[in-house]
Amino acid sequence: MGTEEEKMSCYADIPVxxxxxxxxxxxxxxxxxxxxxxxxxxxxxxLKLLAMADQDQDDERILLYWIARRAISQPHKFADARF
Incomplete structure (x- = not known):
């Protein structure tokens, strides 16, 4: 895992x-x-996003489900990481 800052920095690497x-x-x-x-x-x-991720085999899409879950649960952190 890593620190919260390290986890959030991964958002900056994702294309628009x-x-x-x-x-x-x-x-x-x-x-x-x-x-x-x-x-x-x-x-x-x-829960729905978690279920959708469990049914997907594509690692990149699974990451997107995780990001979507994070954006819903902590939108302020998602917005801060993107801009």
């Missing part, structure tokens, strides 16, 4: 196009929750 992918992943999770009649909040989104 990945921001769009993270937003798309979050959007898909919201739609999936809505379709199944589940409430949409931080907790349910986090």
């Amino acid at each position: 196009s990945s921001d769009e992918e993270v937003c798309s992943i979050i959007g898909k999770a919201v739609v999936d929750l809505s379709i199944t009649g589940q409430p949409v909040n931080k907790a349910t989104l986090g």
Whole structure:
């Protein structure tokens, strides 16, 4: 693992196009929750993203799910790391 600063610095290395992918992943999770009649909040989104990551085999996409979960749970840290 590493310090919180080291973890956050990894965001700076992700291309801007990945921001769009993270937003798309979050959007898909919201739609999936809505379709199944589940409430949409931080907790349910986090669990849905975790489930989506468990079903994916692509390491880069799994990282994007992790980033999406982090962005939802701690948006201020995500924003600070991106700008």
